[in-house]
Amino acid sequence: MFKSLLDFSSYESLGAVATVLFFAIFLAVIVLVFRMKTSHVTRMENLPLQNDDESSTATKEQE
């Protein structure tokens, strides 16, 4: 059965199936993204800046 499913003429429609599949997932992600709360997005955008155990990289030459 699996073979017959795959055995369509020259696999010409594989590209189309794959493209449609991609755009379906792409649209789903777009919908999810635009329904996100701004407060959450802002918080996540700033996440790397929260840990500040690091000091400046400024060199003596800069100072």
Added chain:
Amino acid sequence: MEVEKFRYDNQIVRLFLFATIGWALTGFIFGLWIALQLPFPGFNISEAFTFGRMRPLHTNAVIFAFVGNGIFLGYYYSAQRLLKTRNYSDLLSRIHFWGWQLIIVAAAITLLMGYTTSKEYAELEWPIDIAIAIVWVVWGVNMIGTIMKRREKHMYVAIWFYISTFITVAVLHIVNSLEIPATLFKSYSIYAGVQDALVQWWYGHNAVAFFLTTPVLGLMYYYLPKAAERPVYSYKLSIIHFWALIFIYIWAGPHHLLYSSTPDWAQALGTVFSIMLIAPSWGGMLNGLLTLRGAWDKVRTDPVLKFFVVAVTAYGMATFEGPMLSIKSVNALSHFTDWTIAHVHVGALGWNGFMLYGIIYWLTPRLYGTQLFSRKLANAHFWLGTLGILFYVIPIYWAGITQGLMWKQFTADGVLQYPNFLETVLQLIPMYVLRVVGGTLYLTGAIIGLYNTYRTMRAGRFIPEVEAEAPPLRAVHAGEDATYWGHRWIESRPVQFIILAFVAIAIGSAIGNIPMFVIQSNIPTIASVKPYTPLEVEGRDIYIREGCVGCHSQMIRPFRSETERYGEYSKAGEYVYDHPFLWGSKRTGPDLLRVGRKYPDAWHFNHMYDPTSMSPGSIMPPYPWLIEDQLDYESLPAKISALRSVGVPYPAGYEEKAIADLKTQAEAIAANLAAGGITTTWDREIIALIAYLQRLGTDIKAE
């Protein structure tokens, strides 16, 4: 609110920092060395140090040693801080580090000794393959354990990229490395010919995607905002481009096989998805560059940001060029030429190299609680590196286009204008010399970087652990509305995230590969194509050992310019006993698929002893040891048995007869050489190699 105190582990970060800097220089030096070997063949100094053996050493050193250690360096620092927890296990971290270094050392030794599978970026033999799988899983367990004990509920985009890297590379490595061992250091791929090619380039392309791209994007999403002191430009864009990237990338492998004997449907998939890749790739590139909004003035003064800007720009250039090279009409010109080499070096030197050096310059002062020793030296490194990239890629683009055009040029009378392949190679020598200049500049910059980081370390004092504090997960989110859905939901659920990421890469992997194995019509068989004789098997293994595939293809594309030069174009059915396939990806020398019976045995003997004796001006290295060294055929029965188990139809019990057949064929070749005035014995390696070369392409060659 309850707060927990914990410590970040900087020691594992420092270990990977040392390894990154050290292996970078090793990879660059080997790259420079093989770059010298092309215009100056005298740099092929001995058996172990010929171009064929050193090229995979260079690529493995840069990809897995330099970039690999750089990824782990950046990961171990950023993941702890993004997840607000120490690594899951210090022991696993150390096993990961030392295991990875041992693999690199084992790779260097075995590749120089000629132990190779010949599959690009997957050359290492089966014991090392197993070690890679184990160490990779150690990293994965440590990563997932760290995620599970995190104090930050939502995983930041960098963590998604690390997760997708772990999952996908594990799948790629295991599937592509399936092989049957014949001896301790010799195995045969379970796939043959077209199937092997498709699996290998599914792996090879996605080694670029999921080893050189996704983890480095993860690093970009952490270190670029840190260095710019700005939040990432668009978190929403990062979500869209992440899922699109990992879903699409996995399909694109067949673009390495355009105009080959792979089925058209596979080639079409490769092209379509490669072109679609521009969108998510540029999503990442734009997100990186736009993170610098309002901070561009800092780029003038901060060397870290300079490295990052050029890195992200190189990423944008390479990810635009890649899809263009996947268009068949462009690929017809570019494939097998230096154009591809230039393309990958924009990515490796620009994107990977500069991202990692930016991270090294940002991290080292922080790990040592000091300031960067010299901004001037860092700037010098930056400019030498940038000029080095330009001096490298411009001549090599030029070389690629020149050679591609020369191969295809016909005279007004309709014959090849440059029928002698060597003529198209010698034309490139000035460009090869210029490439050496570019590589030297890049290496000089890296040496300055080494000195600068060393002096920075000396000026400070290493901080092995950093105290931190954060509320436990349950305390932060105790009163949080648990009904939210959408992407925010998946960001806080690592198990579901891992499953979804696996599904995203599994769809393309399955559709791209499974039909090749279940539908017979994909590989039409040819009745006249027979398994290799025992002597030819030994000869083929020598061909693999010496890395001949690094310079010679065995794939004649269906262009008149190729059939005029080499003969009948390649058929899928010709390769059904090729474990592994040896199509190659670069022609520094001519295609060899139809070289069988083109020249007498004596020609091959003399050519291997001194290529210039048969092809004056040839840049191919000499192989005198093949004439002197005795053929080791003790493992031949084991090889026959292993090949039978992967599908080559040797009759039952042929192991006992194989050595006698080998001797008979070898004696005939030795006698033939003697008739041409060449004295040798049947049991020399050169005899086996001649047998293999004389067989190539003859199964369907008209008499």
